[in-house]
Amino acid sequence: MQHGNVTMKLLDNYGRLIKDLRLSVTPRCNLHCLYCQPLDWEQSEPPGTISVEEVRNFLTAMRMLGLEAVRFTGGEPLVRKELAQMIEAAREVGVPDIAITTNGMLFKRKAKDLVAAGLQRINLSMDSVTPEVFRTMTRGGEVRRVWEAIETAWELGLEPVKINAVMIRGMNQGEVIPLAKLSLDKPLQVRFLEYMHLDNSNPEVYQQRFIAGAETKAHLEREFGPLEKLETDPSAPARVYKIPGSLGTIGFINPVSEAFCSSCSRLRLTSDKKIRPCLLTDLELDISGAFAAEKPVEALVDAILLATDRKPAFGNTLPKLRERVMVGIGG
Ligand code: SAM
Secondary structure (H helix, E strand, C coil): CCCCCCCCCCECCCCCECCEEEEECCCCCCCCCCCCCCCCCCCCCCCCCCCHHHHHHHHHHHHHCCCCEEEEECCCHHHCCCHHHHHHHHHHCCCCEEEEEECCCCHHHHHHHHHHHCCCEEEEECCCCCHHHHHHHHCCCCHHHHHHHHHHHHHCCCCCEEEEEEEECCCCHHHHHHHHHHHHHCCEEEEEEECCCCCCCCHHHHHHHECCHHHHHHHHHHHHCCCEECCCCCCCCCEEEECCCCCCEEEEECCCCCCCHHHCCEEEECCCCEEECCCCCCCCEECHHHHHCCCHHHHHHHHHHHHHHCCCCCCCCCCCCCCCCHHHHCC
8 A cells, every 4th residue: 555545434333334533632621611520530641642653644544545634633733833744644644634622722822724724614602602601611711712813714714613512400500592593694604512521510410410412403493484405415413404594504513312333434543642432432453553653554454454343333322430531632
């Protein structure tokens, strides 16, 4: 196999085409969202965190196996000072679609360098438009900085800008309508995410806080009337709708009530170099050895094939004690 040559398509044992990668570049985060990160989360970069060269080698191997899109995530990807170099590596090895998921706090400051490096798209987390609710859910974040990030993304031509809002009963139900209204006159895709039990919270409290996407949709339809369904890539997690006449769109990501495992096209790589074939099972393959091999790209191809072979048919959406919480996996 030649460097950068796409020679294969990667199919798992259930006939799913694996073409998307979520790559976590750090476990650190500068916000502390209630549903994502425990209060005692370690905030220093652990030794052995993935390097720029390792990102390049992994993406080269994935690209040889047909990778179409990478999304850099974390923790918070923008706290990693080498993020632009990693994006540049993705561009150099020919990944066609390069995106980040970020809380946006540092985006205004770093955006130009990231776009110059090859960043094409951005997903921003914004659970609320109301400053007090946002501050409570993120334990201290300022929603004004997400707005600055959205405007910066538009100025730099990053489209479409997607907004992720995790819906939690008792916290941001009152934000459903204000968030959806953003799509009326702005070219945004506002996506409502179901809360997953990936935070090791008390299972009963989790059940009380969980809101199914259908409930959020019904809430919206009481206000705006029937939403218009749009056709999108079936392997993408969001089901996309539109308030009739609006400029933007509304997405629902319902991994719990309408699990989309049968169309899952994703692998994850954690910042401590473990391939996680499924977000919702604890299965991980430590591939540090492949990164350290004499011919790392070839060894990584083998590791990716093995991880794909182990990709389970379904994740476990029920509340259970997880070995790793969301901030350490990379959403
Ligand atoms: N720090 C970045 C951010 O805030 O977007 C990237 C990492 S964060 C883990 C990625 C996405 O996962 C965010 O949109 C976040 O809201 C979502 N997320 C985190 N914990 C979640 C949970 N328990 N259930 C559903 N989504 C969650």
